[in-house]
Amino acid sequence: MTELYTPENKQRDKDLVAEFSRRKLRPYLDGLFAQQLAVVNDPSPVIVAHPGRRGGKTHTMMSWLFKGMQDTVGTTSAYLALTRGSAKRIMWEEMKRANAQHKLGFAFGEVELKVSDLLTGSCILLGGADDAEQPVAEELGTAR
Numbered sequence: 833m834t835e836l837y838t839p840e841n842k843q844r845d846k847d848l849v850a851e852f853s854r855r856k857l858r859p860y861l862d863g864l865f866a867q868q869l870a871v872v873n874d875p876s877p878v879i880v881a882h883p884g885r886r887g888g889k890t891h892t893m894m895s896w897l898f899k900g901m902q903d904t905v906g907t908t909s910a911y912l913a914l915t916r917g918s919a920k921r922i923m924w925e926e927m928k929r930a931n932a933q934h935k936l937g938f939a940f941g942e943v944e945l946k947v948s949d950l951l952t953g954s955c956i957l958l959g960g961a962d963d964a965e966q967p968v969a970e971e972l973g974t975a976r
Contacts, residue, residue: 859934916960
């Protein structure tokens, strides 16, 4: 019979627990103000906000998507803008910057604009409302 807990397995398990604990701190929430945190932490299935110009929409949505990806195993979330190009311009670099700054460990797929959390198996897809034939629609099961 093979021993389940070798020293290497014990260390790997300790490392995984430490990583989960570190990531539960959610460092990307630290810079948000009260109204943004209210949106990110709202458990409602539908949230409506009217932040206006320079109201922190990008960081709020990014934080909400990251939190959902870390909290729920095996989910696929979508960030949709009018076009795929505008989704990339608005959100992609911000997500990559936050990942590097906070050492979140997310994986980025440049071609399909996909952010993956390898610990939970969840992902975020960026796309445009005009891309019914593209990866976001296919992943969500809405392609024509």
